[in-house]
Amino acid sequence: MADETPKTTAPIPRTTRPLSEALLNEKWDRCASSFLIRSGLGLSFGVVFSVLLFKRRAWPAFVGLGFGAGRAWEECDNSFKRAAGPSKDGLRVIRP
Amino acid sequence: MLRASILRARPALRSIAPAARPQWRVAQRFYADEKKPGETAIPNPAPTVPPSNPTVSDGISKSSTVQTTSSSRTAPVEQPATTPPTGPGSASVAPDPVQAPKPKKKRRIRRFLFQLILLSTLGYAGGVYYSLVSDNFHDFFTEFVPFGEDAVGYFEEREFRKRFPGRAGQPRLHPQVSGENKVTIPGKSGLSSRPAEASGSDLAGKGPHVSAVKESKPVDPQTSAAGSASKGAQESKKEAGHKEKPTESSSHDLLPKGSSKAKAESKAATTPTATASTPITQLDHLSVPSASEPVVQDVVKIVNDIITAINADESHGNKYDSALNKAKSELSKVVADINLLKESTQKSAEEQIKAAHSEFDSAAKELVRRLDVQMHDQETHWKEEYENERERLSATYKEKLQSELDAAHNVYEQRLKNELIEQSIALQKAFSASVRKQVEQEREGRLGRLNELSSSVAELEKLTAEWNSVIEANLKTQHMVVAVESVKAALENQVVPKPFTGELAALKEIAADDPVVSAAIASINPAAYQRGIPNSAQLIDRFRRVAHEVRKAALLPEDAGVASHIASLAMSKVLFKKSGLAVGQDVEAILARTEVLLEEGDLDAAAREINGLQGWAKVLSKDWLSDARRVLEVRQALDVIGTEARLQSLLVD
Numbered sequence A: 001m002a003d004e005t006p007k008t009t010a011p012i013p014r015t016t017r018p019l020s021e022a023l024l025n026e027k028w029d030r031c032a033s034s035f036l037i038r039s040g041l042g043l044s045f046g047v048v049f050s051v052l053l054f055k056r057r058a059w060p061a062f063v064g065l066g067f068g069a070g071r072a073w074e075e076c077d078n079s080f081k082r083a084a085g086p087s088k089d090g091l092r093v094i095r096p
Numbered sequence B: 001m002l003r004a005s006i007l008r009a010r011p012a013l014r015s016i017a018p019a020a021r022p023q024w025r026v027a028q029r030f031y032a033d034e035k036k037p038g039e040t041a042i043p044n045p046a047p048t049v050p051p052s053n054p055t056v057s058d059g060i061s062k063s064s065t066v067q068t069t070s071s072s073r074t075a076p077v078e079q080p081a082t083t084p085p086t087g088p089g090s091a092s093v094a095p096d097p098v099q100a101p102k103p104k105k106k107r108r109i110r111r112f113l114f115q116l117i118l119l120s121t122l123g124y125a126g127g128v129y130y131s132l133v134s135d136n137f138h139d140f141f142t143e144f145v146p147f148g149e150d151a152v153g154y155f156e157e158r159e160f161r162k163r164f165p166g167r168a169g170q171p172r173l174h175p176q177v178s179g180e181n182k183v184t185i186p187g188k189s190g191l192s193s194r195p196a197e198a199s200g201s202d203l204a205g206k207g208p209h210v211s212a213v214k215e216s217k218p219v220d221p222q223t224s225a226a227g228s229a230s231k232g233a234q235e236s237k238k239e240a241g242h243k244e245k246p247t248e249s250s251s252h253d254l255l256p257k258g259s260s261k262a263k264a265e266s267k268a269a270t271t272p273t274a275t276a277s278t279p280i281t282q283l284d285h286l287s288v289p290s291a292s293e294p295v296v297q298d299v300v301k302i303v304n305d306i307i308t309a310i311n312a313d314e315s316h317g318n319k320y321d322s323a324l325n326k327a328k329s330e331l332s333k334v335v336a337d338i339n340l341l342k343e344s345t346q347k348s349a350e351e352q353i354k355a356a357h358s359e360f361d362s363a364a365k366e367l368v369r370r371l372d373v374q375m376h377d378q379e380t381h382w383k384e385e386y387e388n389e390r391e392r393l394s395a396t397y398k399e400k401l402q403s404e405l406d407a408a409h410n411v412y413e414q415r416l417k418n419e420l421i422e423q424s425i426a427l428q429k430a431f432s433a434s435v436r437k438q439v440e441q442e443r444e445g446r447l448g449r450l451n452e453l454s455s456s457v458a459e460l461e462k463l464t465a466e467w468n469s470v471i472e473a474n475l476k477t478q479h480m481v482v483a484v485e486s487v488k489a490a491l492e493n494q495v496v497p498k499p500f501t502g503e504l505a506a507l508k509e510i511a512a513d514d515p516v517v518s519a520a521i522a523s524i525n526p527a528a529y530q531r532g533i534p535n536s537a538q539l540i541d542r543f544r545r546v547a548h549e550v551r552k553a554a555l556l557p558e559d560a561g562v563a564s565h566i567a568s569l570a571m572s573k574v575l576f577k578k579s580g581l582a583v584g585q586d587v588e589a590i591l592a593r594t595e596v597l598l599e600e601g602d603l604d605a606a607a608r609e610i611n612g613l614q615g616w617a618k619v620l621s622k623d624w625l626s627d628a629r630r631v632l633e634v635r636q637a638l639d640v641i642g643t644e645a646r647l648q649s650l651l652v653d
Helices: A004-008 A018-054 A059-084 B004-017 B021-037 B052-056 B060-072 B074-081 B088-093 B100-131 B136-142 B147-163 B212-232 B237-254 B294-312 B321-492 B501-513 B513-525 B524-532 B534-551 B560-574 B587-601 B603-611 B615-620 B621-652
Strands: B269-271 B281-283
Touching: A018 A059, A018 B534, A018 B560, A018 B615, A018 B621, A059 B560, B100 B136, B100 B147, B136 B147, B294 B321, B321 B501, B321 B621, B501 B513, B501 B524, B513 B621, B524 B621, B534 B560, B534 B587, B534 B603, B534 B615, B534 B621, B587 B603, B603 B621, B615 B621
Parallel strands: none
Antiparallel strands: B269 B281
């Protein structure tokens, strides 16, 4: 039996779909990373603008940060809301 | 040219009369617009006339203003006074005092006329053309415009010829082919109605008739009667009478009664006619109604001919009246004599006939009597003969009957003897057959025992064979049970989920087309045996992880955003945990119950509990639930197969 089992184990294609209990965690991860990236981008843009146009005032940098963070928040919110509904995976859809 | 002159005139006008400008401009514009050749082409010649007139008759005020304005100038003041209709126009258009007004006016009239003609021609041509195009306008044009019909007709004719060149030369009327003379029919020719004349005279005969009415009528039937009489000598007397009678009646009607002498047999009457000029009396024709003899008819005809001859002769002067009357009376006497003779002969003939009748009757009676006697004699004779014949016939028949009876008796006796012989033969045969049967029965009794023995041996063999099959089936079921057990063991003892396709294949092979086993295996989801299923310990372990995640999402509202997720995450940390078989439908209670059920090993109930989750909790626990379902399926299938194996082992006996 022990000899046979490695033979019989055919390379079954594992789906890349995450386990269902990890869905929420994955979303959190994505949200955090996007939050970081977008707020960083916004901040950098704000800094550049403040240097170039606004005589090194502080507020453009904060505004950029706010834009980035807001975008990330919105995206995250959207992803959570979209995933809330019961997924149609594996259900047969009967069309009239 | 005209416009040029106007244009030339304008600046001068403007400079000269600035005070009267508004009125001037009104008047001038009106006039100049009308005179433009581009615009004058549009209206009909009729409207072109008004422009000169309205300027005159528009109103007294306007003309007066024009006059007043023109009076302020020098030369043209007199012009409107001399010729009123063209006055204001000239005043407006020709302000130049240097130019001679008279030739200009003439030329203008000529020009106006020329334009008028041109316009009317154009209008006419346009009308003709449009009437060729539009039917509606065609009707209007031909009806109301003078010579419009001719013009349109001419063009239509041309078009027709162009379209049908073959008939181009022909006029539409029928042509006169050769030089034949024209036939003129006079007006009074032909039939004409006329009232019919009331012709009282129906003249049949020719010749002179003094009084056609009165003479012809008696003559006409008479001649016809005579003709018929001469023709039909063998005609019946009835017919003759019929022919003669009308003449009698007609003569009665026509002749005046006072002048005609009525006689009993013959109607010979001298008739003094009513002719006033001549005293000659017309003789009446003879008519003998009872003259049936052809000879008499002939005589009557002759006499009548004579009478007609005399009547025709007007100059006889009644000379033959007496002679003719005498002849008529004689003739009637002769006729009467003939009738008498006829009657006497008829009477004698009747008497003779009666005598012959009586004679014949007596003879017939005698004959009948004789016939009766003869018939009686013959009847008695025939009766005797009949009796004799009957007796003879009866005797012969009796003899025949006797002989036939004897023959039948003999035949019957012979048949009886034959039957007896046959019966004895049959009895002998039956005896021999029964003897043979007895012998054979004896023999078969022993053979039957031998057969019984052999059959019992065969039964024994069969029993042993069956027993063998029972053993085989038992072995088979044992194999099956072992295989099922091996599958179960493989599933339980795995560290990580492993595929168990090989075990299932072996089980199917052992089952060898058992429908229940194959159905049970088919009911397992292929993903289950291809990927493997977790055992109960793994399931519980995974459930713990899932429960942790589900607990985090336990407080989420519907359609939750980031904020609510964060809130739920934070608040779930401070929730009190439930344990045991908690009551309620909240997520915490469900999780606690599921855990207890899983620890008890009731996977089915646990799966049911988890299936009752809602929203995010359900989404998170979906994979675990499907895993649990697959495990349940496999377990159920294996249970079914094990039960089937046990059933098989029970069914063997």
